[in-house]
Amino acid sequence: MSERAGAISDRLAGAVLLVVAVVAWWLSHDYTSGFGQTVGPGAFPRLVSVPLGLLSLYLIVRPGVNQRWPERSALLRQLSLLVLLMVYAGLIQPLGFLPTALLTVTLMIRLFGATWRQALPFGLLLTLGLYLLFEFALGMPLPDMPGLDW
Amino acid sequence: MDLLAQGFAVALEPQHLFLALAGCALGTLIGALPGLGPVNGVALMIPLTFNFSLSATAALILLVSIYYGCMYGGRISSILLNIPGDEPAMMTTLDGFPMAQQGRGGEALGLTGVASFVGALVATVGLVLFAPVLVSFAIRFGPAEYFALFVLAFATIGGVTGGHLAKSFLAACLGLLLGTVGIDAVSSVPRYTFGWYELYDGIDFIVALVGLFAISECLVFLEDSHQGRKPTMILGSALPGVRTAWRCRGSIGRSSVLGFVAGVLPGAGAALGSFLSYTLERRWQGTRGNFGKGDPHGVAAPEAGNNAAAGGALIPMLSLGIPGSGTTAILLALLLSMNITPGPLLFENQPELVWGLVAALFIGNLMLLALNIPLVGLFARVLRAPGWFLMPMVVMVAFVGVYSLGNSAFDLYMMLAFGVLGYVLRKLEIPTVPVVLGLLLGGQMEYNLRRAMSISGGDWSIIWNSGISVGIYLFAMTLLLGGLLFHWLVKWRM
Numbered sequence: 001m002s003e004r005a006g007a008i009s010d011r012l013a014g015a016v017l018l019v020v021a022v023v024a025w026w027l028s029h030d031y032t033s034g035f036g037q038t039v040g041p042g043a044f045p046r047l048v049s050v051p052l053g054l055l056s057l058y059l060i061v062r063p064g065v066n067q068r069w070p071e072r073s074a075l076l077r078q079l080s081l082l083v084l085l086m087v088y089a090g091l092i093q094p095l096g097f098l099p100t101a102l103l104t105v106t107l108m109i110r111l112f113g114a115t116w117r118q119a120l121p122f123g124l125l126l127t128l129g130l131y132l133l134f135e136f137a138l139g140m141p142l143p144d145m146p147g148l149d150w
Numbered sequence: 151m152d153l154l155a156q157g158f159a160v161a162l163e164p165q166h167l168f169l170a171l172a173g174c175a176l177g178t179l180i181g182a183l184p185g186l187g188p189v190n191g192v193a194l195m196i197p198l199t200f201n202f203s204l205s206a207t208a209a210l211i212l213l214v215s216i217y218y219g220c221m222y223g224g225r226i227s228s229i230l231l232n233i234p235g236d237e238p239a240m241m242t243t244l245d246g247f248p249m250a251q252q253g254r255g256g257e258a259l260g261l262t263g264v265a266s267f268v269g270a271l272v273a274t275v276g277l278v279l280f281a282p283v284l285v286s287f288a289i290r291f292g293p294a295e296y297f298a299l300f301v302l303a304f305a306t307i308g309g310v311t312g313g314h315l316a317k318s319f320l321a322a323c324l325g326l327l328l329g330t331v332g333i334d335a336v337s338s339v340p341r342y343t344f345g346w347y348e349l350y351d352g353i354d355f356i357v358a359l360v361g362l363f364a365i366s367e368c369l370v371f372l373e374d375s376h377q378g379r380k381p382t383m384i385l386g387s388a389l390p391g392v393r394t395a396w397r398c399r400g401s402i403g404r405s406s407v408l409g410f411v412a413g414v415l416p417g418a419g420a421a422l423g424s425f426l427s428y429t430l431e432r433r434w435q436g437t438r439g440n441f442g443k444g445d446p447h448g449v450a451a452p453e454a455g456n457n458a459a460a461g462g463a464l465i466p467m468l469s470l471g472i473p474g475s476g477t478t479a480i481l482l483a484l485l486l487s488m489n490i491t492p493g494p495l496l497f498e499n500q501p502e503l504v505w506g507l508v509a510a511l512f513i514g515n516l517m518l519l520a521l522n523i524p525l526v527g528l529f530a531r532v533l534r535a536p537g538w539f540l541m542p543m544v545v546m547v548a549f550v551g552v553y554s555l556g557n558s559a560f561d562l563y564m565m566l567a568f569g570v571l572g573y574v575l576r577k578l579e580i581p582t583v584p585v586v587l588g589l590l591l592g593g594q595m596e597y598n599l600r601r602a603m604s605i606s607g608g609d610w611s612i613i614w615n616s617g618i619s620v621g622i623y624l625f626a627m628t629l630l631l632g633g634l635l636f637h638w639l640v641k642w643r644m
Binding site: 009010013017020021024027028031032039040041043044045048049051052055056058059062064065066067069070074077078081082085086088089090092093097101105108109111112113114118119122126130134138139140141142143 | 198201202314316317319320323324326327330334336337339341342368369371372373374536537538539541542543545546547549550553554557559562563566569570573574576577578579580592595596599600603604608
């Protein structure tokens with residue numbers, strides 16, 4: 001069963017990469033320089049997109065084996081991690097490091113399988129530890145909380 | 151030898167000495183973390199190193215110490231938990247874990263500490279002897295020969311390490327294509343930026359690397375819940391391992407040399423080093439051996455082999471600028487980000503960097519031996535730290551490090567995207583290392599191609615018109631066919 005699923009995902013990956021190759025090849029024709037260079041900016045991408053396309057075709061025709069894809073619950077955990085990290089990336093500038101990190105780290109520890117009783121103190125510990133480490137020991141300034149930059 | 155003496159003067163500067171020690175300790179720690187191998191460890195540390203505003207020599211000493219440290223540390227989780235940090239450490243689990251189950255964990259750790267030391271020492275001596283030879287040969291290379299060299303790097307990257315050959319090449323092409331994103335340096339034409347000005351500078355290697363390795367590792371970790379995994383903690387003293395190491399001196403010596411050769415070959419790397427060492431040793435011992443059930447020879451051989459290969463892999467990276475493994479690719483990314491192009495000119499123009507690094511390797515290796523025999527129990531404790539604490543820490547170090555590179559949230563999104571890409575590629579069994587290589591080497595490859603073409607006035611035959619480039623292409627073919635043959639033999643025997 002997994003063998004068959006493997007063939008499908010390889011074919012799918014091949015199809016996606018084939019599209020990438022064709023688009024790359026197509027777009028490379030727009031990349032021309034004004035003055036007479038023997039090899040312009042479009043040549044190398046074109047040169048690469050040809051084997052990329054051919055190999056994708058090969059992958060569609062002769063797919064190999066894959067690892068098993070995660071189950072639904074694992075997939076949900078992975079998606080939550082990504083969402084959490086996107087929230088972090090979105091909040092880091094407006095809110096500053098401490099509140100953003102405290103929120104994401106605590107939830108992340110919870111996500112990686114700890115209980116709330118573990119997640120709350122360790123989230124605080126990790127956030128403060130990282131803050132002290134980067135801000136003071138390593139001298140890398142982190143974004144401050146608004147209104148706190150003295 | 152004069153140069154090496156100067157190198158020692160550089161490496162013995164207090165700052166460098168401190169960085170080497172810090173790197174060794176940190177590397178052992180990272181390597182010991184289950185599931186976090188040298189590639190992830192070094193990738194994670196790169197943005198931090200970059201932010202310390204260290205000199206190139208100092209940064210390189212720190213990272214290479216971490217690299218060597220990870221190679222040492224990797225054995226700890228292999229032996230005690232049966233979880234290899236990365237592919238090369240896999241062979242160590244075969245006899246290492248049974249030894250730990252028999253209560254000889256301490257002995258196995260002591261033994262592998264010595265084996266790692268000898269392997270790394272042999273490789274570092276080899277680096278001193280052979281890198282200059284390769285450099286004196288490569289100094290005559292023109293753009294066409296360099297282009298051929300890059301073709302060699304890509305042709306061999308998947309050939310020996312395994313799997314579906316087409317997938318490795320596919321990954322390399324994808325990397326090369328990703329490498330062209332951004333403003334073309336020669337003509338200032340923006341390519342594949344789709345109007346996003348954040349992409350004009352191209353894809354930052356460091357952001358891509360941390361995503362591909364560290365973030366995708368966390369996604370893999372989330373797949374299973376990791377409950378109730380208790381490390382075998384009956385350690386015992388590591389000191390008897392030193393005596394065992396003396397009994398295994400033959401295995402250690404043979405494996406070190408074999409591993410070194412495997413490491414130097416482009417595209418082979420540490421995984422092949424430890425695999426060949428283990429297999430050869432099992433052959434060599436024959437029926438005397440107790441392989442698979444905790445034979446000390448079977449623990450010593452792959453550890454000596456993979457440490458020797460790790461050192462050997464530095465030779466093509468430093469002297470030609472083509473890395474043979476994921477970790478050396480990351481070191482190359484660091485150098486390129488600091489505007490240093492490895493290759494023969496590096497040896498001519500910045501001997502203090504090259505030889506300072508080599509001397510630091512000798513010193514670091516001694517430090518690692520000292521850290522890893524008496525203090526190994528301390529490092530083994532890290533295995534008790536739960537995954538729910540370690541993984542968020544990894545993610546946060548990656549995020550803080552990458553964010554401080556450019557203070558832009560865009561880099562964070564980019565890193566996440568590469569994390570997902572890395573994860574999907576891993577699931578599809580498409581290797582990620584060629585993607586990284588393509589991303590790293592694409593610029594240089596294109597530049598050399600265009601220079602060669604402007605020398606020849608647009609005549610494509612310049613690519614294969616010199617004896618050296620034909621030689622390189624032939625060498626690439628031989629390695630490729632050899633790799634295929636090797637694969638086929640392994641499959642056929644099993």
